Amino acid sequence: IDERTQHTSRIRFLVDHVGRLVANRRFVSVMNTAGKDRERD
Structure with a gap:
């Protein structure tokens, strides 16, 4: 039981x-x- x-x-x-990790990557x-969108403006 302990091992389980x-x-x-x-x-x-x-x-x-x-x-x-997944949340961090997202x-x-x-x-x-967002940074790319700012550069476009």
């Missing part, structure tokens, strides 16, 4: 980490597109 709990928490940690891409 550790495994689940590890998976949750990985999912949380990946989710943050934020960066949004900032980049």
